[in-house]
Amino acid sequence: MADLLEQIGLGGERIQMVNLSSAMAIQFAEHVEEMTKRVQELGPNPLRDG
């Protein structure tokens, strides 16, 4: 999937698979933060708008 996004030209880092148990609330929040930061660095999806 990441490879396909790379081929399309969107960047493979825009997707993230994570494994969590139902008790891992803290890790969930961390993953969200990390992903947000990563995507902020990548910038908006160039397909947004229109």
Added chain:
Amino acid sequence: MIVGEQKPLEEIMALLGDARKVLVAGCGTCVTVCFAGGEKEVGILASALRMKSKLEGHPMEVDEVTVQRQCEWEYIDPLKPRLKDYDAVLSLACGIGVQAMNERFPDVLTLPGLNTTFLGLPMEQGVWEERCQACGDCILGLTFGICPIARCSKQLLNGPCGGSQNGVCEVDPDIPCAWQLIWERAIAFGQVERLLEIQPPKNWSKSRDGGPRKIVREDLRLTHTE
């Protein structure tokens, strides 16, 4: 079944060139079973093409369709009224399907999205192996059900060759020696003497040597030509 593999997205984009309206056409039979050109793969490729073309600054309109079998007129004929809307069709069927489309609908160019790879067998999830080369004169009856034409790297009729080592082909250690397998089966059946008979050169006239092949069954035809 026929096994195929999707071409890289870059190559498909290059094949489509300037086409602005494209129909991605899948096939519901062989290539669905090998996860290369069924409805699912059509959806994925169509979406990928829409995004990639847009990112490259020349957005394509991409529609999707999957027919039961692209190699039979009765399944592709219903596509006819839709096709005039498209600059190109990208077929995810095997090469037979691609040619059927071009033959039936000469006004629109149908391009291949797959590489048709071989006639083979799914061994496990995600692994396919070649089993037959459609040689036209099957010798499986002589070789205990293992095809040396498709599975012996040298297509030997009297094997194994000197390069067979511990059951493995000298061409590639990932290839089991077909002749080793044939001998093991002959031993298991207690019929090794059948392999000791030297096989004369194979009759290749029934294969590709005579040009494209054709089967005509007069007993099945609706119009007889005397």
Added chain:
Amino acid sequence: MGEQGPFEPKILAFCCRHCAYAAADLAGAMRLRYSPSIRIIEVPCSGRVEVVEMLHAFERGVDGLMVAG
């Protein structure tokens, strides 16, 4: 929409009902702070999410995607 200020990404998360969604629930109950950029979709199992669905999300403009199970 022209972006003003720092870019606020839209991130979609497909979360398995039994693990990640429950974890997100718990994070809420624990009052953990995390970025509001995330939009969660509960799925019966993360294996349920098809590639084509992820692609459609990107086609519609999400900036990032998480599949959490």
